[in-house]
Amino acid sequence: MSEKLDRLTACLEEKIKGRIRSLRQACDELTLEVSAGDLPGVAGTLRRDPELGFDMLVDVCGVDYSAYGVTEWTTESSTAEGFSRGVEKSTFGRFTFDETPPASGRTGPRYAVVYHLLSLTHNHRLRIRVFCEDDEFPTMPSLVEVWNSANWFEREAFDLFGIVFNGHPDLRRILTDYGFVGHPFRKDFPLVGHVEMRYDPEQRRVIYQPVTITPRVLVPRVIRKDHRYLDDAAEEKSADA
């Protein structure tokens, strides 16, 4: 498997030289990072070049990296606060619609779009990650012209993350309700949502009102850095290098 990936890596380095931001191999998978401006050109090469031959785009996925590494429980030192330290409002499962979540301290762009490509002729896969340059108004060039299957996936990423795909023929919401406000998969969108819908017998119609349910996530989010995970991480890093 890795031999095949090495060959693909070498091929990519040759064909899209100068446009690669990073090219990493992990878990038997190859991840390519390019800039948003280079994406349409790179995508065209990947699809048309006979040696690469990525004839299928299998998945497009938006990611919001703003809460990456945020935890709710200190694991490296002991505290005197008992279990209460686990139920403080911290990540998105716990805050209500009128609160703002804490920042992660992560620097770098917030939104990314991840593409998964598949080549039926050569039987290999590739992942492309492209970060959106502007956090306030994330945009990305559309790939519908290159692979038609991107159409609905891009609509989905727009709907759930608010990433605007330039050049998309029909960028409408797809999964959320008609008239929905906000982008629900962003990390600062509460799990309980903003509004709920019910039938009002007095007005004799369906109405929207602010949510009445309270957030309730019982298991705190924990990152453990004990020896088990450290060993794995160190091994992986040495394997990458």
Added chain:
Amino acid sequence: MPEIRNYTLNFGPQHPAAHGVLRLVLEMDGEVVQRADPHIGLLHRGTEKLAESKPYNQSIGYMDRLDYMSMMVNEHGYVKAIERLMGIEPPLRAQYIRVMFDEITRILNHLLWLGTHALDVGAMTMFLYCFREREDLIDCYEAVSGSRMHATYYRPGGVHRDLPGTMAQYEPSRWKSAADVKRLNESRSGSLLDFIEDFTRRFPACVDEYETLLTDNRIWKQRTVGIGVVSPERARQMGLTGPMLRGSGVAWDLRKKQPYAVYDRMDFDIPVGVNGDSYDRYLVRIEEMRQSNRIIRQCVDWLKANPGPVMIDDHKVAPPPREEMKADMESLIHHFKLFTEGYCVPEGEVYSAVEHPKGEFAVYLISDGANKPYRVKVRPPGFVHLSALDEMSRGHMLADVVTLIGSLDIVFGEIDR
């Protein structure tokens, strides 16, 4: 006489042929479809967002509810993603059990598809025939997990428990005489594997029976031949996978091309269509049921000869047995930690694809090292197939849209997620 103009037709969301909650806005010219605009999302439950707020194991049950017609294959995709990130390998017996249940699920899915597709097109009998066999397979689900549909049976590191030695029996009642019960219980007297083996012996004849009703049926052919033709080039361009791609003549099957679990040890063939129309896709799926039956048979033979563990022995991932937990302090701590906090998955990302009955089902998992996933993206095959409906239905009659929806084999649990 006034000129007939284009008009818009609303199809669904409450339509028996909409297979759930599909709302189609059809632009018609007379009875010919000019444009189809599917409105989806009426079943959107935010599975991916919910999974982000839960420890890894608690989301396995959500995977069942994605494509609620092929429950265990969804679990397989999710569980495999976690296993690959953690770098653990389930015991061989667990992998055989997974393959066997994946194929049982494939038959379950295709039976439901065949029954409802034929029902939409007008063949009522098929529905009854298919549900007769589904019942036996759902009993296998029940025997192994206690649940008839949403099994939550696959776990990271193996499967929840080994195959049971007995099957549930029928009891005489007002509706079932003693003689009936005796006949029904005949195949249930042994273990689950005996029951499945008996099923694999019966099933090919059942498929023959379905084929007698449909394959050469004049009406069936009139309704499906030449409807929704997709060329291999267009199929790739639109991202079609599974039987939709194979129906167009592309021999692509992840079980063969990128084998996972123990599919590389199985002997089976990939059926491929020629014309890429609804009829070819029907033939491909019918043949897939026969091939699944072959795989199940091979798994049963292996599982009968090779007892062994079905879960890895690492109690940082898999809970210790109940009896051990009651006597051993270490096991109690493991149990407590696993069920209150879960396990942390090393930082990284993985895309784990399986050959789902409907196409390529995949889970893209990003972990930041926490006990909950950072992002779970489900790659649903039906979502992509439904997006091709517009192109496939153009120029066809309104009644053919029903055939096409059936031929796409869509389930809204996975499309809307």
